[in-house]
Amino acid sequence: MxxxxxxxxxxxxxxxxxxxxxxxxxxxxxxxxxxxxxxxxxxxxxxxxxxxxxxxxxxxxxxxxxxxxxxxxxxxxxxxxxxxxxxxxxxxxxxxxxxxxxxxxxxxxxxxxxxxxxxxxxxxxxxxxxxxxxxxxxxxxxxxxxxxxxxxxxxxxxxxxxxxxxxxxxxxxxxxxxxxxxxxxxxxxxxxxxxxxxxxxxxxxxxxxxxxxxxxxxxxxxxxxxxENDDSKQDLTAEVADLWVAEADARLEAPARSAFVAASFLESAVQVLRSIPRKHRERLSVERRIAELRSRIAELGEEAVDAMTEFTSPELSLAEYAEAARRAVTGVGAGEALLRLAQVASLTTEAAERELAEQILDSTLMLMLPTTSLTHDGRVADKATAEEAVERQMGELAHTRRSIAVLGQILPALRIARAEHSLSKSDFVQLAFDSAIVPSGQEQLFASGLYAGWNMDLDAAVHILVPRMEALVRHHLKGAGVLTTHLDRDGIDDEIALPALLDKPEAADVFGADLIYELRTVFAGRFGANLRHNVAHGLVVDSMRGSVVGLYSWWLMLRIVTVPFWSRDSASE
Known part of the structure; x- marks a missing residue:
């Protein structure tokens, strides 16, 4: 009481x-x-x-x-x-x-x-x-x-x-x-x-x-x-996969048909089937079922892309940015124009982008929701959990920032520079040889990529320069005493790929934290453009020729080649 x-x-x-x-x-x-x-x-x-x-x-x-x-x-x-x-x-x-x-x-x-x-x-x-x-x-x-x-x-x-x-x-x-x-x-x-x-x-x-x-x-x-019986357990696992398929079929038959949702259900079925141990797979026809589901997922992915809704936002005027960029490169010599073009846009900092991402998410439900990204052909490119929402938002902010930089600064300045100067490949070869950044023996390759980008041949520029970026990072980390290889289980000394190189603690000391963040968002970041992955796996399509990320990656390489990134202390050593 x-x-x-x-x-x-x-x-x-x-x-x-x-x-x-x-x-x-x-x-x-x-x-x-x-x-x-x-x-x-x-x-x-x-x-x-x-x-x-x-x-x-x-x-x-x-x-x-x-x-x-x-x-x-x-x-x-x-x-x-x-x-x-x-x-x-x-x-x-x-x-x-x-x-x-x-x-x-x-x-x-x-x-x-x-x-x-x-x-x-x-x-x-x-x-x-x-x-x-x-x-x-x-x-x-x-x-x-x-x-x-x-x-x-x-x-x-x-x-x-x-x-x-x-x-x-x-x-x-x-x-x-x-x-x-x-x-x-x-x-x-x-x-x-x-x-x-x-x-x-x-x-x-x-x-x-x-x-x-x-x-x-x-x-x-x-x-x-x-x-308690292992066979019975795996039979039940197969039934779980069947239920995901049944739910996908039901969603396709519903009035509110959604190919995207149905494809995600089929992907769940594939993941369940993959969890079945090998000794049970033949009995349960796992490989055949996965192949059939993969075929259906591909078809539904294409349908999902076609069905996507476009959202528009108020227009953002870039006129002032563009005019300032044009003035920066007008009426100067070719070498000075290239140098100014390389500095016409500024790099951001990871801390600033993270702070802005957190501010945006604080006023939305996105911190509580997982997200899925699709490629141009409907494949699932990435999934982010609610806990990864900040990194996802940072990736979107980086894309927006690149778009503003390219459309409002880099492209207007490049057009003026090209109109006033007729540069040949030999000019870029000389630029590469004069740069302390370009690894010895790769000057011609760097020049070819930079010259292609200067002429707006961005698909060629990307395919040449993305591997050069990895080579450049590896070269300078190795020069700083960083181990850039690893031994596999067979004792073979393999080169470490770009994403892992950028994650090295010493990378920020060599290149600077801001540049490392840019390299991640453009070339190797999970929530960025991931150009290195796309080039390495043949996933670049014709639209790269006129893309924001294509021109931005070329400009970033031009900046790295023309604007020193190392500290004065490191250079003197």
């Missing part, structure tokens, strides 16, 4: 079992008592589940490296306050003792653990199954960790609760999966397995009839964890 004193814990908590509600109540009264202040803090923490089915405390919020309250923030004075808390509220009891055991030892610690577990078990009996799931998993986590203190008696109690609920009948497939999982991790008996299999198979039949493919996949995955 709640205390009649209006300043007591129970007068504030009442009979609430909702921790966010308790947090709100205690926070509103925090000024009235230090006890309410610490209770607001400990009830603000959330119970979350990790990948190992364990329930852990997480802060209510995390912002830019900081967070709301966690037990790591607690003070000695607050521990003393928690020890003095008197309450009949079972949720407050569970949380207080679940915090206190971390800061006590010996018999006192075990007492706090047992009180917390018992309170969680009581909570589970009075709330709905969704909340009960978290409480039971936390009770199981503590019971398992301290099982020696009661010889596993509390683990058995958690199992008994799960089994009793399963026998009583789950109210929904979600509750069924929750109970099966809880039973599985709380030392089930062979009889428990039989009951679980019967219940899941019944739910599967209902899901099949309702064409609830996602639910049926979840049921199969749980069933696999109970299955």
């Amino acid at each position: 709640a205390d009649d004193n209006s300043n007591s814990v129970d007068s504030v908590a009442g009979d609430s079992t909702d921790y966010f509600e308790l947090f709100t109540r205690f926070r509103e009264r925090a000024d009235a008592s230090p006890e309410f202040g610490i209770l607001a803090k400990v009830t603000s923490m959330m119970l979350t589940r990790d990948g190992a089915d364990r329930a852990r405390f997480q802060p209510l919020g995390e912002f830019a490296g900081a967070s709301t309250f966690t037990t790591a923030h607690i003070t000695r004075e607050e521990i003393t306050l928690l020890k003095s808390v008197k309450t009949a509220n079972v949720a407050v009891t569970a949380r207080v003792h679940d915090v206190l055991w971390e800061f006590t030892e010996g018999k006192e610690r075990i007492e706090h653990v047992h009180v917390a577990i018992d309170a969680y078990l009581e909570l589970a009996s009075i709330v709905d199954w969704r909340n009960a799931d978290d409480f039971l998993h936390r009770a199981l986590e503590l019971s398992t960790r301290f099982q020696g203190s009661d010889k596993g008696e509390r683990i058995a109690r958690v199992r008994a609760v799960a089994r009793a609920s399963l026998d009583a009948g789950a109210s929904s497939p979600g509750e069924l999966l929750t109970l099966c999982e809880l039973l599985r991790v709380s030392r089930p008996s062979s009889d428990d397995r039989d009951v679980v299999v019967v219940n899941i198979n019944t739910a599967r039949r209902d899901a099949t009839a309702a064409r609830e493919h996602g639910l049926e996949r979840n049921l199969i995955r749980e069933l696999q964890l109970w299955e």
